[in-house]
Amino acid sequence: MAKQKMLQFVSVAREMPDKRAPNLRNTDFHEIYAEFAREKAAEQAGRCSQCGVPYCQTHCPLHNNIPDWLNMTATGRLREAYEISQETNTFPEICGRICPQDRLCEGNCVIEQSGHGTVTIGAVEKYITDTAFEEGWVQPIRPTQEREESVGIIGAGPGGLAAADMLRRAGIQVTVYDRYDRGGGLLTYGIPGFKLEKDVVMKRMDQLEDGGVQFRLNCTVGEDISFSAIRGAHDAVLIATGVYKTRDLQGPGSGAAGIVRAIDYLTASNRVGFGDTVAEFESGELNAAGKNVVVIGGGDTAMDCVRTAVRQGADSVKCLYRRDRANMPGSQREVANAEEEGVEFVWLSAPKGFTGDAVDGVIVQKMRLGQPDATGRQVPELIEGSDYTEKADLVIKALGFEPEDLPALWGEPELEVTRWGTIKADFRTHATSMDGVYAAGDIVRGASLVVWAIRDGREAAQAMLERFEARSGAMVAAE
Structure with a gap:
C-alpha cells in the first residue's frame, strides 16, 4: 500500500531550511537560508492538511492556490507545482523570500492553530520557482499575437513589473519609465541582499526585456519627460511609482550631519553590492563601519537597516521603537534574525533630540503603553524625567514613507489624491x-507589502485589457 503523501503534520515536525550561523552570515550579504533539497521540500509540503477552507489561500493577497502546489510538491509533480504557482503570482520566488509569511499565509495555517506548527509555505514556494529556473521550466514571454495598443508604466517596482508581465503576455506594447539606472525599484535598491539576492530580481528583469518590454531608465517624470508626453504616447498609463518621501524627525538637532534617511542608506549599500562606486559610502556618510549606529523605527525597513549596519562592521547597532515587541509592525522572524546577529532593541523608547553638530548622541525618552486608540493599538505615553542620551555616530531614520506630491511635481492638477496624498x-x-x-501599489495604498503591489499591478493590467477589448469590440460593431 502506497504511503499517504499528505496530512503528515502529526508525525513530521515543522522544519525550515538550514540557516547559516550568525557569526558566519553577519559578515556578508548573501541570503541566510539554504535551499530545501527535493526530499525535504516534499516532506515539508506533505505536512499540509489539505483543509476544506484553506485560510492560507484566503489570507494571501494574491489568493495563491497554496494547497494544490503543496500537494504537487509532496507527490513529486514539481513542474505542475510551479505552473500552478505562476498562474496567480508573477514573482513567486521573490514572495517566497520576502513576504512576511508569519503575518499572512503561515500565520493563518490551520495546523498552526491546532498546535502542530505551520507548514513552511514560503520556503517551499521559493524552492519551487528556483527549481523551475534551474530546470528551464520558466519560459520566455512570447505573445501568440502582437497588438497595436501600448501602455506606459511609470515605476519599475513590483507593481509596475507585474503589470508589464501580464500586458506583454497579451501582446500589448509596454514601455516602463523609471528614475533609477536599474529596474526593480525597492526590490533592487531597498531590500538588502541577505533577504533577496539581486540576481533573483535581475533574472526577472532579463525575462521582461527579452519578452519585449521596453525600459527607459534614468528617466525622472516631470524632469526628463513630462507626464502629458507619456500619456500622449500610449493608449493607457499606469502610475506605479511607490512612495519614497521619508517621514521626518523633529526635535533639537534633527538637522545634524550623520542623521540619514533609510532609503538613502539602503540604496547606497545595494549599489556597492552591484559593484558601483558610491561617493557617500566611500566618504563614510552612508557607511556604518566602525560607528555606533541607532536606527529609529520598528518596521521591516528598520530591520533591513540594523542588519545592514551589522554587516558593514558597525561597533554597535541599536534599534529604538516607541512600542514594545508585541506591538512591533515588522516581521517577528526578522526581529529574531536581527537579535541573533547582535542588534540590541531598545523598546518603549523614542528620540527627543540629538546632540552634536555632527551627531554624537540621541536624547532618548522612555515610553509606556496607555489606552488603545481608535485602531485598537495602545498609545505610547511619555514617562516624565526618564530621558537619557544614547551614543550614536550614525542615526538612520526608518519611520516609514509618504507619497510625493505627484500632481504638483508633474503639473497635473486633475490627478485626484486622497487626504493622505495617495492617488x-x-x-x-x-x-x-x-x-x-491607472494607479497601483504603494502610491495608492501607502507604504505596504510587495505582494499587495503585485496584486494591484495584475488587477490594473486586467482592467486595461478589458478596456482595450471593449474598444476593439465597439470598433468592430461600428464597421
Whole structure:
C-alpha cells in the first residue's frame, strides 16, 4: 500500500531550511537560508492538511492556490507545482523570500492553530520557482499575437513589473519609465541582499526585456519627460511609482550631519553590492563601519537597516521603537534574525533630540503603553524625567514613507489624491480620475507589502485589457 503523501503534520515536525550561523552570515550579504533539497521540500509540503477552507489561500493577497502546489510538491509533480504557482503570482520566488509569511499565509495555517506548527509555505514556494529556473521550466514571454495598443508604466517596482508581465503576455506594447539606472525599484535598491539576492530580481528583469518590454531608465517624470508626453504616447498609463518621501524627525538637532534617511542608506549599500562606486559610502556618510549606529523605527525597513549596519562592521547597532515587541509592525522572524546577529532593541523608547553638530548622541525618552486608540493599538505615553542620551555616530531614520506630491511635481492638477496624498483610484479597476490613467501599489495604498503591489499591478493590467477589448469590440460593431 502506497504511503499517504499528505496530512503528515502529526508525525513530521515543522522544519525550515538550514540557516547559516550568525557569526558566519553577519559578515556578508548573501541570503541566510539554504535551499530545501527535493526530499525535504516534499516532506515539508506533505505536512499540509489539505483543509476544506484553506485560510492560507484566503489570507494571501494574491489568493495563491497554496494547497494544490503543496500537494504537487509532496507527490513529486514539481513542474505542475510551479505552473500552478505562476498562474496567480508573477514573482513567486521573490514572495517566497520576502513576504512576511508569519503575518499572512503561515500565520493563518490551520495546523498552526491546532498546535502542530505551520507548514513552511514560503520556503517551499521559493524552492519551487528556483527549481523551475534551474530546470528551464520558466519560459520566455512570447505573445501568440502582437497588438497595436501600448501602455506606459511609470515605476519599475513590483507593481509596475507585474503589470508589464501580464500586458506583454497579451501582446500589448509596454514601455516602463523609471528614475533609477536599474529596474526593480525597492526590490533592487531597498531590500538588502541577505533577504533577496539581486540576481533573483535581475533574472526577472532579463525575462521582461527579452519578452519585449521596453525600459527607459534614468528617466525622472516631470524632469526628463513630462507626464502629458507619456500619456500622449500610449493608449493607457499606469502610475506605479511607490512612495519614497521619508517621514521626518523633529526635535533639537534633527538637522545634524550623520542623521540619514533609510532609503538613502539602503540604496547606497545595494549599489556597492552591484559593484558601483558610491561617493557617500566611500566618504563614510552612508557607511556604518566602525560607528555606533541607532536606527529609529520598528518596521521591516528598520530591520533591513540594523542588519545592514551589522554587516558593514558597525561597533554597535541599536534599534529604538516607541512600542514594545508585541506591538512591533515588522516581521517577528526578522526581529529574531536581527537579535541573533547582535542588534540590541531598545523598546518603549523614542528620540527627543540629538546632540552634536555632527551627531554624537540621541536624547532618548522612555515610553509606556496607555489606552488603545481608535485602531485598537495602545498609545505610547511619555514617562516624565526618564530621558537619557544614547551614543550614536550614525542615526538612520526608518519611520516609514509618504507619497510625493505627484500632481504638483508633474503639473497635473486633475490627478485626484486622497487626504493622505495617495492617488485616488477605484479599488477594483485601479482607474484614476484621469481617463486611461491607472494607479497601483504603494502610491495608492501607502507604504505596504510587495505582494499587495503585485496584486494591484495584475488587477490594473486586467482592467486595461478589458478596456482595450471593449474598444476593439465597439470598433468592430461600428464597421
